[in-house]
Amino acid sequence: MRVLLDRHSLWGTEEFACSPKILDSEIIDKGDIHYREYRTNELRKFMTLAGFQVDFCGYVGSGSPSHEPAYKRLAKRLLRLAGLANSRLLANTNYIIATKR
Numbered sequence: 001m002r003v004l005l006d007r008h009s010l011w012g013t014e015e016f017a018c019s020p021k022i023l024d025s026e027i028i029d030k031g032d033i034h035y036r037e038y039r040t041n042e043l044r045k046f047m048t049l050a051g052f053q054v055d056f057c058g059y060v061g062s063g064s065p066s067h068e069p070a071y072k073r074l075a076k077r078l079l080r081l082a083g084l085a086n087s088r089l090l091a092n093t094n095y096i097i098a099t100k101r
Contacts, residue, residue, distance in 0.1 A: 017042060018049075040088075043096055052098035059094045061085030 017038060021028055038046075044054050061080065064073040079085040088094075 014042065017046070040094060043094070047096060047098050051101050053101050054096055054098045056097040057094065058097075059086050059088050059091030061087075061091045 040057050044057065047054050061076075064076045076085065079090060084090055
């Protein structure tokens with residue numbers, strides 16, 4: 001619910017988000033580090049700090065594989081037609097379009 005409402009998640013601070021995850025071209029693998037889903041406003045901030053101008057943020061819902069039951073495929077189709085499949089509530093990922101400054 002917190003991620004859907006773009007509020008702080010239960011763990012992972014902004015300080016953690018800004019700390020390096022790669023060192024000497026290698027991914028840092030520490031047992032005490034937990035990666036998390038970042039909120040849209042955090043992603044905007046990080047993109048800006050990295051020298052990008054954020055032009056647009058959006059969300060993407062997924063399609064229906066043919067092996068899913070017909071009722072699930074129908075429900076997803078109706079959500080897409082209603083414009084809800086790409087809403088924050090029902091989408092399964094987000095994206096950012098940005099340009100380098």
